[in-house]
Amino acid sequence: MDNLNKLLFHPSFNDTISEINRLNIQLPPKPSNQEMDFQFYTYPPDGRLVTNVEEIKRYVLDPRKGDKIAHENTTICCAYDESINKFSGLEGTAFLMSHSLVVMKELDFIPLNLLTFYFYTRSKDITNKSKFIKYSKDPEMDSKKDYVNDKIEFLTEYSPSGSILFIDGPLIGGDVYTFMIRAINKFLSKDIIPIFFVKNSSSNLVTDNIPELSGKFNSDMHWAYTYLKKGQRTNFFKYADRNNPDNAKIFCYIKAFELSPQRVEFHIDTFQKYREKIDEIMDLIYYLILAQGDLKNPQVRPIAIAEKYARDTLRLTDINKIAKYSGLVPTMNQERFGW
Amino acid sequence: MTWIVLGEDGGKIKFVSKNDVTGLLPKGSYLTIEEKQTKFILRVDNSSQHEPYSPSPMIIDMDLSPLNPDQKCQNIITAYRIKDLTNRSDGLIEYIRPQLLARRSNQEEIDLAFGDIKEGPQVFLATVHSGQNQLLTDEKNSLITTRLPTDMFYHQMLICGKTGSGKTVATKYLAQYFIEELGGAVLAINVKDVDFLKMDKSSNTNNPQVIKEWDKLGQKAHGIDNFIVYYPANTIIGPTKGVNPDICQKITLNVQEIDPESLTGLLHGITDAAAQNLPNIFRWWQEDRRKKRSKEDFTFSNFVNYFQEAQDNKYYFPTLNIRSDESAVTLHAGTYNNILRNLNVAVDFFDNENAKSLSERDILQPGKMSVIDVAGKNGIQFGSIVLRHLLNRIVSTKSEQKSEIPILIIIDEVHQFYNTSASNEALGDLDTICRTGRSQKIGVIFSSQNPTDIPSGLSSVINTKIFFKSDASAAKSHGIVISSDEMESLRKGFAGASIHELPQLRILKFPMAFAGVYEEGGKQNE
Numbered sequence: 001m002d003n004l005n006k007l008l009f010h011p012s013f014n015d016t017i018s019e020i021n022r023l024n025i026q027l028p029p030k031p032s033n034q035e036m037d038f039q040f041y042t043y044p045p046d047g048r049l050v051t052n053v054e055e056i057k058r059y060v061l062d063p064r065k066g067d068k069i070a071h072e073n074t075t076i077c078c079a080y081d082e083s084i085n086k087f088s089g090l091e092g093t094a095f096l097m098s099h100s101l102v103v104m105k106e107l108d109f110i111p112l113n114l115l116t117f118y119f120y121t122r123s124k125d126i127t128n129k130s131k132f133i134k135y136s137k138d139p140e141m142d143s144k145k146d147y148v149n150d151k152i153e154f155l156t157e158y159s160p161s162g163s164i165l166f167i168d169g170p171l172i173g174g175d176v177y178t179f180m181i182r183a184i185n186k187f188l189s190k191d192i193i194p195i196f197f198v199k200n201s202s203s204n205l206v207t208d209n210i211p212e213l214s215g216k217f218n219s220d221m222h223w224a225y226t227y228l229k230k231g232q233r234t235n236f237f238k239y240a241d242r243n244n245p246d247n248a249k250i251f252c253y254i255k256a257f258e259l260s261p262q263r264v265e266f267h268i269d270t271f272q273k274y275r276e277k278i279d280e281i282m283d284l285i286y287y288l289i290l291a292q293g294d295l296k297n298p299q300v301r302p303i304a305i306a307e308k309y310a311r312d313t314l315r316l317t318d319i320n321k322i323a324k325y326s327g328l329v330p331t332m333n334q335e336r337f338g339w
Numbered sequence: 340m341t342w343i344v345l346g347e348d349g350g351k352i353k354f355v356s357k358n359d360v361t362g363l364l365p366k367g368s369y370l371t372i373e374e375k376q377t378k379f380i381l382r383v384d385n386s387s388q389h390e391p392y393s394p395s396p397m398i399i400d401m402d403l404s405p406l407n408p409d410q411k412c413q414n415i416i417t418a419y420r421i422k423d424l425t426n427r428s429d430g431l432i433e434y435i436r437p438q439l440l441a442r443r444s445n446q447e448e449i450d451l452a453f454g455d456i457k458e459g460p461q462v463f464l465a466t467v468h469s470g471q472n473q474l475l476t477d478e479k480n481s482l483i484t485t486r487l488p489t490d491m492f493y494h495q496m497l498i499c500g501k502t503g504s505g506k507t508v509a510t511k512y513l514a515q516y517f518i519e520e521l522g523g524a525v526l527a528i529n530v531k532d533v534d535f536l537k538m539d540k541s542s543n544t545n546n547p548q549v550i551k552e553w554d555k556l557g558q559k560a561h562g563i564d565n566f567i568v569y570y571p572a573n574t575i576i577g578p579t580k581g582v583n584p585d586i587c588q589k590i591t592l593n594v595q596e597i598d599p600e601s602l603t604g605l606l607h608g609i610t611d612a613a614a615q616n617l618p619n620i621f622r623w624w625q626e627d628r629r630k631k632r633s634k635e636d637f638t639f640s641n642f643v644n645y646f647q648e649a650q651d652n653k654y655y656f657p658t659l660n661i662r663s664d665e666s667a668v669t670l671h672a673g674t675y676n677n678i679l680r681n682l683n684v685a686v687d688f689f690d691n692e693n694a695k696s697l698s699e700r701d702i703l704q705p706g707k708m709s710v711i712d713v714a715g716k717n718g719i720q721f722g723s724i725v726l727r728h729l730l731n732r733i734v735s736t737k738s739e740q741k742s743e744i745p746i747l748i749i750i751d752e753v754h755q756f757y758n759t760s761a762s763n764e765a766l767g768d769l770d771t772i773c774r775t776g777r778s779q780k781i782g783v784i785f786s787s788q789n790p791t792d793i794p795s796g797l798s799s800v801i802n803t804k805i806f807f808k809s810d811a812s813a814a815k816s817h818g819i820v821i822s823s824d825e826m827e828s829l830r831k832g833f834a835g836a837s838i839h840e841l842p843q844l845r846i847l848k849f850p851m852a853f854a855g856v857y858e859e860g861g862k863q864n865e
Contacts, residue, residue: 067403108358109392109408291406293395301406305392 003112003158004103007313010116010150012132017322019130020094020119027094029320031085034095036147036169042203043173043180043249043265044241050209053250053271054235059282061231061254066287069280076163077104077288079302080155083310084147087319092121093139096319097147099154100310103163104302111309114154115317118146141175148176152183161190164281166288168303170198171249171265181247184267193274193281196265197299205239205251224253224261231256233282238268254282256289257298340478342370342416344439351384352435356414363388363414365468367846368475369444369452369483370418372435377425379435380444380452381418382843386468389415421843422452445477449485453843459486460516461556465848467821470828474552474848482555485847489521491803491839492747492782495773497817499790500807505832507534509805510749510786511852514538517782518563518706523745525708526729528722529568530751535710535855536582539566542856549851549858562854565707572691574715590711591694592724594639598731599625600661604723604756605681613674619658620646620668626659639689643682649675681720688721697725699732703742723756730768737779745780748772753785754792773800790817802839805847807832820845 020027069075079102087094099114120139121127127135136142159165165187172180187194206220207213217223224234233254240248250271255261264285271278288300297304342354342364354370363386364370372379394409425433444452449464464475464483475483492513500506514525515538529535541560544550553559568582572589599618624645628637649656654670670678695701702709713722736742750756757769772781785793785801790813793801798817806814811826814835821835825846829835833848851858 063398063401063403067398070406071404104406104408107407108411287398287403288406290398290401290403291395291409293397301409305408308392 004101004110006112008112008114010114013115013117014322016117016119016132017319019132023091023126023129023133025089025091025119025126027087027089027320031087031094031096031319034084034086036082036084036144042239043171043177043267044239044244044247047173047205047239047248048242050205050237050239052235053238056210056235058228058232059235059252061233061286062283063231063287063290065280066283066285069284070287070291073106075284076160077166077284077302078102078159078163079104079166079168079300079306080151081168081303081306081310082147082151083307083314085314085319091123091126092119092133093143094119094319095143095147096314096317097150098310098314098317099151100306100313101155101158102302102306102309103160104305109302109305111306112158113309113313114150115313116146116150117319118143145176148172148179152179155194156183156186156190159187159190159192161192163192164284165192165194166285166300166303167194167196168199168299168307169196170201170263171196171267180267184269188269188273193270193277194267195270195281195285197303198263198265199260199299201263206234206237220253220263221260224255225259228253228255228261230258231286233264233286236271236278240268252282254285254289256286257295259295259298262289262299340364340442342414342441344372344435344437344441346437347435348417351417351419352381354414354416354418354441355389356416357440360414363468364416364443365466365471365473365475367464367466367468369421369449369464370416370441371444371448372439372441374433374436374439377423377427377433378448379420379433380422380424380448381441382421382845383416383418385417387415389413424448424451443476443478444483446481446483449483453485453841454488456486456488456841458520459489459491460513460520461486461850463552463555463848463850464844465833465846467825467828467833467846470824472828472830472833472848482552484555485841485844487803487838488840490777491841492517492521492745492784493777493780494802494839495776495782495797495800496784496803496805497790497793497798497801498784498786498805498807499788499809499813500834501788501809503831504807504809504829505834505849506786506788506807507751508832508852508856509807509834509849510751510784511535511538511855512849513784514708514747514749515563515852515854517745517747518565518708521745522705523747523780524703524705525747525749526702526733527708527710527749528726528751528756529710529712529714530719530722530755531714533580533582533714534751535749536568536580536712537857538563538708538710538855539583539586540855542851542853542858544851544856544858546851546858552850553853556850558850558853560853563708565704566710567701567707568710568712569695569697570712571688571715571718571721572694573687574712574718589691589694590697590725591691592639592689592721592728593696594625594642594689595629595637596696596698597689597724598728600731601724601727602685604727605678605685605720613671616656616658616668616670616674617678619660619666620656622661623657623659623665640686643679643686646679646682684717684720685724687717688724697729699729699736699742702729702733703736703744703746705744719755726750726756727768730772733781734768734771734779737781738775743780745782747782747784749784749786751786752792753787753797754794757794769797770800773797790814804837805834806836807834 083098085096097116101112103110120134120136202219207217234252236252248268251265253261291301292304340360341357345353368383370381461484517523527535539562568587569590572591599622654675658666804817808829811823818837819835
């Protein structure tokens with residue numbers, strides 16, 4: 001745990017800031033919050049039908065069992081969330097990202113945060129002047145790749161061995177599919193159980209593939225909300241690659257409150273390796289959602305804490321100030337525009 | 340233990356605790372921040388609990404156990420700067436920058452913050468928080484002390500507190516310091532029980548906390564060597580009281596020596612102006628007897644007879660005022676009868692054989708504590724006269740520079756002796772002492788259960804106020820910064836204070852006096 005309780009900066013963090021300062025690139029003083037949307041990067045990328053892993057029915061969750069597991073000395077829970085600021089400037093787009101990992105210790109949540117800062121531009125004139133400015137025809141896409149890469153590097157490096165890792169966001173496919181597979185393998189080699197949570201989704205993986213549900217619901221979430229009572233989950237479904245059924249994810253929906261349910265996703269390798277523990281883990285998840293208790297932000301408690309740290313570290317990081325004090329003399333324009 | 344500076348908020352510095360802090364730092368504690376060569380010392384003004392993770396009560400409501408990390412608490416503190424130790428000389432005040440670290444101040448830093456007082460009675464810095472009274476400690480859990488400046492004695496003190504609050508014990512402690520460390524003389528008026536009558540004996544206790552406090556001060560229980568109890572010749576100090584008879588002396592008032600003004604102490608229920616006739620009537624009679632050189636007719640009984648005879652003369656009296664102007668007065672019948680009643684009570688106090696007539700020379704002796712016990716029958720009237728007489732003589736002696744010995748006069752329940760509307764004239768020498776005490780080295784400690792009993796003419800010239808458990812609103816009106824809850828929860832020996840030239844000190848605890856205090860179950864320690 002010695003490598004926790006820190007705020008890490010990506011190796012290119014300061015250099016990128018210095019370079020945009022040197023090149024007199026102006027960033028807007030107030031960034032916007034950016035949500036990374038991976039709806040179109042489903043995992044696996046070329047998936048097909050959902051099949052049920054268990055009998056299709058409602059499964060009642062037991063928070064008391066979850067309570068007991070959460071308090072066992074052998075249980076190590078950790079969680080990941082991120083917060084992202086986007087600076088859309090004339091010369092390009094900058095992303096300040098805070099990756100937050102929280103380990104739930106006996107008496108405290110121990111955080112570890114990684115801050116990254118990237119600047120993307122379509123101007124080769126600019127990128128030719130600095131190796132720290134990234135050329136990109138599609139900054140949104142490239143920023144997602146960098147984000148996923150950093151996230152995976154960060155989690156595989158710092159997540160404690162033998163832990164249950166709750167990750168806010170889905171298993172990601174698309175262009176970053178290979179990153180994800182590499183990460184899953186590394187997690188499993190460290191006995192880490194990565195579990196992915198999706199709160200808002202309009203996907204129809206279930207309703208489009210189960211004939212009797214077809215056409216009746218707007219989305220899987222809609223179905224699950226109608227189908228489940230509080231404290232229940234659906235059976236697990238499998239969503240597999242068309243060509244390689246072993247490349248798949250296992251998921252279910254869980255309804256903790258009289259609110260929209262959440263989707264809980266496992267990579268198939270994770271699910272198979274820890275199949276015997278999965279029921280216990282689902283009870284633990286339910287308990288941890290109750291422990292969070294916030295109806296406006298229903299998620300497992302450690303993710304909520306990771307989210308707080310991610311937001312706070314981002315709030316404490318004023319890129320414009322850092323640029324100003326990076327040792328370079330600000331230009332007249334920077335002063336005029338209130339840097 | 341460490342606290343982190345968050346910033347300034349409304350003139351106060353705000354802190355949050357680091358993980359090594361496992362409880363609340365009580366209000367009134369002192370913190371030190373170090374930044375290079377500069378140190379800041381701050382007094383904690385507010386200390387509260389903060390739950391950083393804002394846990395939901397939902398699981399408890401569902402009879403599930405909470406997550407342990409969710410129960411994490413932090414200590415949020417606001418504190419006032421009380422001392423900046425800096426070399427800065429450009430006229431600006433140093434910033435206290437966010438993210439600086441603070442720790443509990445140590446003894447040396449508190450001494451610096453309090454002005455490095457070299458001489459004065461030591462007391463413990465204390466706090467009252469959430470109903471708990473605690474002594475302040477440093478990081479090594481060593482008790483923190485400070486000295487009360489000796490100058491405070493000569494700027495008059497008021498000590499208030501309910502019975503059992505520690506008021507008398509504190510007064511004894513201060514008296515013993517005055518005698519033993521300043522080489523002064525102490526005159527105390529004992530109004531009840533045996534409060535001050537056993538100061539020749541070591542205190543006895545086996546309370547480990549008291550012994551720990553004495554150890555910290557490097558002191559042990561010990562009595563006062565030069566100690567005498569004076570008591571009116573018409574009363575007896577019973578042997579059951581445990582007072583050493585060898586140190587008791589009967590005293591009487593000598594009608595030939597008594598200052599006429601002292602007789603106003605006898606009078607109750609008449610106006611100050613009417614009461615002022617008695618000294619002038621008495622002075623005329625006293626001078627008349629001196630001129631006649633008639634010792635046999637020169638007793639207080641003779642004066643009472645003389646006063647009674649005026650009934651036949653329509654209450655007409657020749658008078659002699661303090662400037663020796665002769666005149667005459669006709670008393671109103673009601674005033675006359677009032678005075679006569681009180682004179683009859685006072686006959687017992689005067690001209691007793693085998694009793695000593697107390698003079699200022701008996702009191703003004705270095706290292707001597709004199710107690711006048713007026714706890715007996717009609718003792719207050721006796722005390723009222725003798726106190727006025729002695730104060731008059733002491734003021735005269737000191738103003739004529741016949742004695743350089745500092746003197747501390749302790750008056751418990753002063754309103755009983757000065758039962759008056761408290762004009763400066765009525766307070767007489769007491770008011771003079773309060774205004775000139777510093778130059779003459781005369782100090783007065785007024786001790787009272789109820790601060791509203793202090794004549795208003797005096798309260799304005801009392802510069803040090805120490806309130807043990809008592810009425811909070813009264814304490815506030817005397818400038819003590821303490822809430823009602825805090826005042827209500829003060830334990831014995833703990834007090835809110837406004838000390839002359841020591842505004843940094845708010846809550847303190849007096850050690851138990853080394854002499855004259857007997858705790859139940861205490862081990863005899865003579």
